[in-house]
Amino acid sequence: MKIVAILGSPRGTKGNTAALLRLTLDGAKSRGAESEIVCLRGGEILPCKGCHGCHEKGACGQKDEFSAIKEKVLAADALVFATPNYISHVSAQLKAFLDRCCGPLHCQSFRGKYGAAVVTSGDGDEKPIAEYLNRFLAISGAIPVGWVGFAMGNAADGEFPESVKKKAAALGETLVDAWKGNVTAHPFQPEAAAFQNRMRTLMLRRKDEWPYEYEYWKQNYGLQ
Numbered sequence: 001m002k003i004v005a006i007l008g009s010p011r012g013t014k015g016n017t018a019a020l021l022r023l024t025l026d027g028a029k030s031r032g033a034e035s036e037i038v039c040l041r042g043g044e045i046l047p048c049k050g051c052h053g054c055h056e057k058g059a060c061g062q063k064d065e066f067s068a069i070k071e072k073v074l075a076a077d078a079l080v081f082a083t084p085n086y087i088s089h090v091s092a093q094l095k096a097f098l099d100r101c102c103g104p105l106h107c108q109s110f111r112g113k114y115g116a117a118v119v120t121s122g123d124g125d126e127k128p129i130a131e132y133l134n135r136f137l138a139i140s141g142a143i144p145v146g147w148v149g150f151a152m153g154n155a156a157d158g159e160f161p162e163s164v165k166k167k168a169a170a171l172g173e174t175l176v177d178a179w180k181g182n183v184t185a186h187p188f189q190p191e192a193a194a195f196q197n198r199m200r201t202l203m204l205r206r207k208d209e210w211p212y213e214y215e216y217w218k219q220n221y222g223l224q
Contacts, residue, residue: 001179003028003035004072005080005118008094012039016152017120021082023165024118024148027172031180033078038069040093045069047096054103055210066100074104078114078175079142081133085121090129104140106199107216111141114179116171119149126151138188139195145178145186146171 005025009017018037025035044065053061060066073079083090090098104110115137119126126149134144148168150160160168177183186192203223207214217223 001028001031001033001078001176002076003033003078003080003175004076005035005037005082006040006069006073006094006097007037008040008081008083008091008097010041010091010093012041013037015084015120016150016158017082017084017118020120020148020150020160020164020168021080021118023160023168024080024082024116024172024175027169028078028176029172030169031173031176033172033176035080036072036076038072040091040097042093045093045096045100048099048102052210055106055206055213058103058212058216060100060103066097069097070101070104073113074109076113077179078116079110079137080116080118080175081137082118083120083129083133085119085125085129088125088128090133098136101136101140103213106202106210106213107220108141108196108199110137113142114175114183115142115144116175117144117147117149118168118171119147121149121151121153123153124151134186135188135191138186138192141192141196143178143184143186144188145174145183 009015083094117130117133130147137144148171203217
């Protein structure tokens with residue numbers, strides 16, 4: 001099993017978010033998974049321009065690292081998002097990646113993959129951010145298995161408590177076990193189904209404007 005982790009922290013692999021992510025990936029490794037961390041420190045991915053190139057041609061015309069990172073994700077079995085809490089949301093670095101995933105969202109390109117979220121903060125509010133990320137995974141076709149978070153203001157000497165270390169490792173283990181067991185149930189299933197139906201309707205309505213996505217749906221989902 002191959003996991004790609006998207007780390008949206010300007011501190012890269014030296015920050016608290018990276019440390020919690022590594023604990024999660026270590027848990028996955030204990031179940032036999034391989035992983036790769038893609039760091040978004042700023043500048044790797046430009047903001048979405050709303051040009052509709054992904055809908056019309058299946059590719060974005062911007063010259064940055066988005067397409068290469070997207071291909072890594074598409075080739076993986078699972079996707080983990082990791083971010084610090086920046087004013088009650090994901091970091092700008094990660095948000096740029098999510099916004100550029102408009103094409104994969106429309107095409108449900110992450111269908112069959114598994115996912116999880118890792119969130120750190122200074123003093124709380126990790127849960128709504130983790131839920132946002134897991135909801136994104138679900139509506140893109142992936143199967144979210146859970147999340148782990150921690151407020152570093154509660155850390156003694158900057159260290160994660162043992163309970164959090166265990167929870168992070170367990171999340172990584174759960175991610176691999178869900179993939180091995182072909183688990184499909186998750187809390188966001190109603191939203192995911194509604195989004196898929198919405199996309200199906202949208203493809204029929206915009207088939208002349210978005211020829212790439214319309215053909216993709218015809219070939220992969222039997223759209224008539």
